[in-house]
Amino acid sequence: MKLTGFFALTEREVSRFLRVWQQTIIPPMITSILFILIFGYSLGSKISAVAGVSYIGFIIPGLLMMGVIMSAYSNTSSSLYISKFQGQVQEYLVAPLSYWQIIFALTIAGVLRAILVGAGILAVSLLFTSITVHSYAMLLFFIVMVSLLFSFAGIATALWAGNFDQMNIFATFLITPLTYLGGVFYSISMLPSFWGTVVRFNPILYMVDGFRYGFIGITDVPLWHSVLLVLILTVFFFVLCVWMFKKGYKLRT
Amino acid sequence: MDAITIRNLTKKYGDGTVALQNISFSIKKGEFFALLGPNGAGKTTTINILTGLANKTSGDVLLFDQDVVRNYQQARSLVGLVPQEFNLDQFDKVYNTLFFNAGYFGIPRSQRHSKIESLLRELGLWEKRYSKVRELSGGMKRKVMIARALIHEPKILILDEPTAGVDVETRKSLWTYFRRLNQKGTTILLTTHYIEEAEELCQRIAIVHKGNIIALDTKNNLLELLERETIKVVLSEPLSVLPPSLKKYGAAVQHNALLLTINPKQNNFSKLLDDLRKTKLSIRKIETERTTLEDVFLHLTKK
Numbered sequence A: 001m002k003l004t005g006f007f008a009l010t011e012r013e014v015s016r017f018l019r020v021w022q023q024t025i026i027p028p029m030i031t032s033i034l035f036i037l038i039f040g041y042s043l044g045s046k047i048s049a050v051a052g053v054s055y056i057g058f059i060i061p062g063l064l065m066m067g068v069i070m071s072a073y074s075n076t077s078s079s080l081y082i083s084k085f086q087g088q089v090q091e092y093l094v095a096p097l098s099y100w101q102i103i104f105a106l107t108i109a110g111v112l113r114a115i116l117v118g119a120g121i122l123a124v125s126l127l128f129t130s131i132t133v134h135s136y137a138m139l140l141f142f143i144v145m146v147s148l149l150f151s152f153a154g155i156a157t158a159l160w161a162g163n164f165d166q167m168n169i170f171a172t173f174l175i176t177p178l179t180y181l182g183g184v185f186y187s188i189s190m191l192p193s194f195w196g197t198v199v200r201f202n203p204i205l206y207m208v209d210g211f212r213y214g215f216i217g218i219t220d221v222p223l224w225h226s227v228l229l230v231l232i233l234t235v236f237f238f239v240l241c242v243w244m245f246k247k248g249y250k251l252r253t
Numbered sequence B: 001m002d003a004i005t006i007r008n009l010t011k012k013y014g015d016g017t018v019a020l021q022n023i024s025f026s027i028k029k030g031e032f033f034a035l036l037g038p039n040g041a042g043k044t045t046t047i048n049i050l051t052g053l054a055n056k057t058s059g060d061v062l063l064f065d066q067d068v069v070r071n072y073q074q075a076r077s078l079v080g081l082v083p084q085e086f087n088l089d090q091f092d093k094v095y096n097t098l099f100f101n102a103g104y105f106g107i108p109r110s111q112r113h114s115k116i117e118s119l120l121r122e123l124g125l126w127e128k129r130y131s132k133v134r135e136l137s138g139g140m141k142r143k144v145m146i147a148r149a150l151i152h153e154p155k156i157l158i159l160d161e162p163t164a165g166v167d168v169e170t171r172k173s174l175w176t177y178f179r180r181l182n183q184k185g186t187t188i189l190l191t192t193h194y195i196e197e198a199e200e201l202c203q204r205i206a207i208v209h210k211g212n213i214i215a216l217d218t219k220n221n222l223l224e225l226l227e228r229e230t231i232k233v234v235l236s237e238p239l240s241v242l243p244p245s246l247k248k249y250g251a252a253v254q255h256n257a258l259l260l261t262i263n264p265k266q267n268n269f270s271k272l273l274d275d276l277r278k279t280k281l282s283i284r285k286i287e288t289e290r291t292t293l294e295d296v297f298l299h300l301t302k303k
């Protein structure tokens, strides 16, 4: 199988966000610094250690996951949506690229941006506190799988969306609130038991919790729940993307 | 093996519009073929199905025996498409657009530069290679789409109204360019509203109307069928009796004018003039009117 076409599309997608790194890589780092300053320093000093970890050390893994989720999702969704809007997505459709190649080229760019953002947030975090790693394997697993998951989800959204409003629905009403409420800033043990049950329906909580395990070695929910959920959701969105591309959902008339 | 084979192709859009009704035709390797038809006839629909931009409802479409659905990757690699609507990345540079599209078609990096340079030079766009697409004029954008379609030297070139919005001079030079490509062996399928364009370039022409092919023949045969010239002879005084010698020209009397039709392919214009002179009618002036595409459609759809 010739992969020149696949590499060309990947290169275009990667250069698309690297060219405007000031808009794609830097903002999540600034957001994280702000959160660290506000919650970590000013308020965090009033919050006692969570599970034996300083509050600032507790929120950093969550901030990182937040940046990863947003970056992966917005990279694939905006790239594909704009291509659809300008009609330039037809370039991929008339070329001898397989559906897999198109999906993976878009996804690799999303994953790469997410990992760069994650590394950037980690780097700025190190300015404020020292960080220990409990399990590199789990860190790698969660950062790669979650960025894959949201890259696929971004592709599916861009294919589905017929206009800008529809494009923003998921980001505004689903992903952003679920991320903020996804255990970035609190441990379930800090919540009243009713809310402790409610937040367990938020899938992002599991991603944050599993990823945080990689750093501090402690979880709120069983680790295997998080691993399994992330695997299932990733496969689900992947299959959805393949199906939509194959069918030419809102791509081919 | 034909370059393009279309068998019993039907296309029904999601909203129920039937755009193509069981059409069949094939285009030979090396042919320059035109699809001619009014707005909404189904030309772009046909092309979109050939190139993977639309799904067929039923029927078979093959490009050099490769099924456009089953062997879609092989089929796509054979075709270059210049679409009717602009579909370029407005924010990218001309050079990059061609560079990446060359990649999509499997051209290694090392070969891309020379291909891009020769194409852009031929099309007079080399100076604009570092301009963003949105900074180009409409005609230049169309040329970028032509360059993009040709970057992988496709065996089949599909042109959907390639000279829409292009000035007369550019149109003529594009015609020359397309003719040369065809002479070098590229099979070309062109759609157009301009009968002159089809006449100028194509060996065979299919006329599409409401999703059907209502005529398909060589250019010469179609012109013989369709192209007739109407000659209006204005007389000094009204005519009461039609001279019998003019009957064979399908003569009709209109006040003090005679309407005669001839087929210019039969070269009988001087014969007509002779016949006219022999009638000794006093002629004030003669006007000729060529058949337009509209006349052709009216003629064919009335049948």
Ligand SMILES: Nc1ncnc2c1ncn2[C@@H]1O[C@H](COP(=O)(O)OP(=O)(O)OP(=O)(O)O)[C@@H](O)[C@H]1O
Residues within 6 Å of the ligand: A253, B013, B014, B015, B017, B018, B019, B037, B038, B039, B040, B041, B042, B043, B044, B045, B046, B084
């Ligand atoms: N995406 C679509 N959804 C529904 N109907 C469509 C769609 N695209 C085209 N049609 C309909 O299909 C028919 C054929 O359209 P098509 O674009 O193939 O015409 P055309 O011959 O290319 O016309 P033109 O000369 O104006 O470009 C028209 O009735 C059109 O309204």
Ligand SMILES: [Mg+2]
Residues within 6 Å of the ligand: B043, B044, B045, B084, B160
């Ligand atoms: Mg059209």
